[in-house]
Amino acid sequence: MDNKIKISYNEEYWFISAFINTNFIEREQIAKKIEKIVNTRISNITEKDAWLKELADSLMKMANNISLSCNWVDYIPIFPFYHENTDQFYDVLGYFEFHVEYYKHKPEKKKTIEPNLIQQIPHIILTELKSKVKFMKDEVLMDLESPIYIFATSKETDPSGIEWNQKQIENYKKDLSYWTVLYSGQWEDYSPTLYDARIRDNLSNRLSELHFINRNSAFVYMAKENYENFFEPYMKPYVVNPAAQIRTIIFSFREINNSLDILFLNTYSEGRIDTKKLEEKINNLRFLRGIIQNALSVIYNELDYNRRQHYTSVLRHLIKKFDMNNIKERMNQKFDLLYNMMNEIHQKRVQEDQEETEKALNILNFLLGAGILADLVGLLMIALNLSENDFSAIMLNSFVAIVISSVLFIAVFYYIFIKLKVKREKVKKTVDGVVLNKNKNMIVLVKRRFPPFQNFYALPGGYIQKGEAIENALKREIKEETNLEISIIEKIGYYDDPNRDPRGKVHSTAFLCEITSSEKDLKGKSDALSAEFISINQLNKISLAFDHKKILQDANLIKKNSLLD
Structure with a gap:
């Protein structure tokens, strides 16, 4: 028979992943609003809320002796997400963190709390939030499909002083x-x-x-001295917070998946689709996926370089436990499916436009082939030579001439309209520069002043002007944006992915460069909100605009990670 052990409850954290819209409500305001909803519901808990009658008394006592505070935690502070299901826009991804402690002022009572009691109040709160938050969709989109994540802690056991080797874990x-x-x-x-x-x-x-960390809850026991010395400085940032962050990533992937599903269904149900609008939506979702992958790259970078063995084992466990790679792969498959569908729609649209063009040409051929143009000239001459007294004849012939001229004009206009409609989009050419400092340990990044990717870091560069040599365009753009003069070391590559720029077909040539002027001249100008030197070691931790991360990978300044790229 297993040995018995009494584990005493200490405190816990709850986490709920969410998007918020800071255009409607400030972070602190939404946290206080959610905190008020939760505390109000807890204060109204009755015996009827208990799952089992024998637990009702304990549940009521816990509800009457709870200390709870709520804070909002940014995970990705710039996350422009349009939710297809709610038709709402959100701009920040993060999570609500609740610090919860029962019997804070009666610590001896904590020993009466059993695990099956800990789950009940979060379950009650989840039901309450589902009923209230649906009226706040312009402010917040919360993960209410998953249980509230509970991270419970303990610092006391009876018997105490156990060495938790595998044998003792088996015993208890x-x-x-x-x-x-x-x-x-x-x-x-x-x-x-x-x-x-x-x-x-x-x-x-x-x-x-x-x-122990699982999908919906976690439990940490630390000996009392260890808990008081190391929980806040180590366990909180390196064990507790990563669990909340990984869960938030999974939530964002799931919501992007849901939006892809809705786009997929709408593509088949709405008849003639606006392919440009559909492509913009897909590109926006791809952009968000890229932002998440940048956040993930920080995690994978920690796995590669962090020397804390315990921390990296926690990260690996979380990635595996939450099945992150499979979720990401399913999302990528949906992107591929939608793009294939969009290509089919585009091909069908091209065929329809060609048929419309042929109709316009047939109308012109009919009008010209039937000799209507010649008849029109004759009618006009007759109209001009008629006797002034024969007013009816003039009016009749003039009317016929006007009708035929109008038909001809409409046919020509229709033909021109169709030709303009099917005209292919012109490819725009740009240049980007990877500008190394003189010690070759930093590069220059600018922060974009305007959309797309407003406030994101990017490589300096811009459009090539008509008749301008590509090298001159690069030097001009870097001078305009950073106030630096450069020389080109080598070409990195040519980038023509059709989805690299949400503004349309923009192809870029990237070059590796070095500074020839003083590094003190660095200053953000023109389209650049700011310009700064960024350490090469920090590049993996920064969210970059467009496909600039790939450019840096091709320049061997960022390590490629097969799990992401």
Whole structure:
């Protein structure tokens, strides 16, 4: 039989991923608004809210002795997301963090809290938020399809002082398993294999601690001294926060997936689709996917270079536990499906436009072939030579001439309109410069003043003017945006992905450059809101505009990661 252990509750964190629209409400305001909804519902909990009658009294006591605060945490502060289902725009991705503590002023009472009680109030709150937040969709889009994430902690056990090697974890696996998966019951007839599964992934590398992180809840035990010394400076940023961040990434992927599904259905249900508008929407979603992948690249960079073995093991576990790569792959498949569909629509549209052009030509051929133009000239001459007294004849012939002229004019106008309509979009040419400082350890990035990618970092560059040599265009643009003079070292590549620029077909040639003027001259000008030197080691942590990350990868300044690229 398993040994018995009493684990004492200490405090917990709840997380709810969300998009917010800061054009409607400030971050602090939405956090306080959500906090008020939650606290109001908790204050109105009754015995009827308990799942089991025998738990009602304990639930009421917990609700009457809860300390709860809510804060908004930015994860990606610039995230322009139009939600196809709600027709709402949001500009920030992050999560609500609730700091929760029962019996804060009666610490001895914490020992009475069992795991099956911890899940009940978050469940009640989730139901309440579903009913309230639907009226706040212009302000916030919350992840209310998933359970509220619970991260519970403990710093006391009875017996105490246990060295948590694998044997001891096995000895106490039944009681431990109730804490490692908080959204569950505590039933005596659970299969032993269930307990084995729940205690399998202890991520702690210390014998005085236990760290279990799952999809909807997590549990950390630390010996009291360790907890007081290391929870805030280490566990919070390196274990607790990453769980919330990865869950937020999964939420954003899911919502992008949902928007792709809606676009897919609308493409088939709306008849003649505005392909340009559809392409803009898809490109916007691709742009958001790129922003998320930039955030992920920071995580993968930590996996590659961070020397904290425990931290990197937590990150790997989270990526695997949340099945991140499969979710991303399914999303990529939907993008491919939509683009294939859009190409089919485009080909069909081209065929329809060609048929319309042929109709216009047939009308012209009919008019000209039937000799109507010659008759028109004759009618006009007759009209001009008629006797002044024969007013009726003049009016009749003039009317016929006007009608025929109008038909001819409409036919010509229709032909010109169709030709303009099917005219292919002209490709615009640009240049981009990867400008190294003299020590070759930093590059120049500008912050864009105007859309698209407003306020994003980008490589300096711009459009090539008519008749301008490409090298001269590069030097001119870099001088205009950064106030620096440069020389070209080598060409990096030519970039013509049709989706690289949301403004249309814009092809760019990128060059590796070095500064020939003083580095002190660096100053953001023209289209650049600012210009600054960025360490090459920091490039993976920055969200870049367009396909500039790929350019830096091709220049061997950013390491390519097969999981992302």
